[in-house]
Amino acid sequence: MITQKEITLPSYSRGFHLVTNEILRALGELPEQGLLHVFIKHTSAALTINENADPSVRDDFEPSFNKLAPENAPYYTHTMEGPDDMPAHIKSTLAGSSVTIPVSNGRLNMGTWQGIYLCEFRNQSNRRKLVLTLYH
Amino acid sequence: MITQKEITLPSYSRGFHLVTNEILRALGELPEQGLLHVFIKHTSAALTINENADPSVRDDFEPSFNKLAPENAPYYTHTMEGPDDMPAHIKSTLAGSSVTIPVSNGRLNMGTWQGIYLCEFRNQSNRRKLVLTLYH
Amino acid sequence: MITQKEITLPSYSRGFHLVTNEILRALGELPEQGLLHVFIKHTSAALTINENADPSVRDDFEPSFNKLAPENAPYYTHTMEGPDDMPAHIKSTLAGSSVTIPVSNGRLNMGTWQGIYLCEFRNQSNRRKLVLTLYH
Numbered sequence: 083m084i085t086q087k088e089i090t091l092p093s094y095s096r097g098f099h100l101v102t103n104e105i106l107r108a109l110g111e112l113p114e115q116g117l118l119h120v121f122i123k124h125t126s127a128a129l130t131i132n133e134n135a136d137p138s139v140r141d142d143f144e145p146s147f148n149k150l151a152p153e154n155a156p157y158y159t160h161t162m163e164g165p166d167d168m169p170a171h172i173k174s175t176l177a178g179s180s181v182t183i184p185v186s187n188g189r190l191n192m193g194t195w196q197g198i199y200l201c202e203f204r205n206q207s208n209r210r211k212l213v214l215t216l217y218h
Numbered sequence: 219m220i221t222q223k224e225i226t227l228p229s230y231s232r233g234f235h236l237v238t239n240e241i242l243r244a245l246g247e248l249p250e251q252g253l254l255h256v257f258i259k260h261t262s263a264a265l266t267i268n269e270n271a272d273p274s275v276r277d278d279f280e281p282s283f284n285k286l287a288p289e290n291a292p293y294y295t296h297t298m299e300g301p302d303d304m305p306a307h308i309k310s311t312l313a314g315s316s317v318t319i320p321v322s323n324g325r326l327n328m329g330t331w332q333g334i335y336l337c338e339f340r341n342q343s344n345r346r347k348l349v350l351t352l353y354h
Numbered sequence: 355m356i357t358q359k360e361i362t363l364p365s366y367s368r369g370f371h372l373v374t375n376e377i378l379r380a381l382g383e384l385p386e387q388g389l390l391h392v393f394i395k396h397t398s399a400a401l402t403i404n405e406n407a408d409p410s411v412r413d414d415f416e417p418s419f420n421k422l423a424p425e426n427a428p429y430y431t432h433t434m435e436g437p438d439d440m441p442a443h444i445k446s447t448l449a450g451s452s453v454t455i456p457v458s459n460g461r462l463n464m465g466t467w468q469g470i471y472l473c474e475f476r477n478q479s480n481r482r483k484l485v486l487t488l489y490h
Contacts, residue, residue: 084251084354086322115356117391117487119253121320123329125269131451132443133397138432139443145429146444150286150422157281160274171268171275172282179267179332180318182452184393184485186358191485193395196451213320213327215253217353217489218356220387220490222458255389257456259465261405286422293417296410307411308418311402315468316454349456349463351389353489 116218126170134197170203252354262306270333306339388490406469442475
């Protein structure tokens, strides 16, 4: 069986944000066993799974990703949409456009310290669209 | 239900290439609802989802990934297959070996600006094999 | 049909390790056709698919990932758990928390040179938990 739902997240500032609860709320009751696939319909934002407890981890992701895909690199030719645009595309490929998570005993079977991050790479806030697909 | 198909892409030069249409052509009619999983059977190429409109984005990925995994790094020991080989392995892990995309209303439910990239990391062109798996 | 199993890997030292056989042993007989999803329940380790033959590839991943997420970066604020902790979180997002692999003709349909890597990013060895989900 497949259940699918499209949601629009609230607007988030540039950075890394926990959105596990937003996703769980949209899904309602989970099946006993299955897989949840979460897909982001954008190329300048991403989804990843990482530490859900200490906000300093999410803070440190921001300068770390800026090092990996710096603004104003001399070899960028795609510069029309601003200095944060091309880095955002590269970061979205590094982090990934979807996460897939097992569902077991009616809940997301992540580790104690895992949560789903929305990675917002643009300076201007956007309301990002996600597609949630449950296989069970 | 599962539908699975193996395809061989045409040869692409080193760089990032849109292959959404090649994949759609191989699949034929899509189910109303489901998930498409696309897997690349190689470790020196990758798949990712990114901007499908302006070719300058794909151009800028090439120097950006070369910075992330430079050729001739002094700590490489796996050098027998040429200077582009070990960087290709690292890049393939950074970008990923598969993409999973929701299918809704009989079409790939990506954002307007999203497309599937084949990332070819070797200097010598190769014909890359993909496994397409549809769940519906 | 869904088959799901949770396993605990043996302890591995910091670095990149082939675990394809550990996963196959836990699964037993594979279905004719389907998908295998392997999920790691941790945020300082990761899973990826890469070269399964020459151990020098796995060796070279270690310094390469250390360059991508260096220890003691001046902008880290999450430093309480040691200098290897924050880099481990970044590396886990770069490599990814799960891999999905097609199953065809009763076997994992990877390329000849592909294997599943456990990426252990902490200095202290850990026994990592995986959730294996088979769709068929």
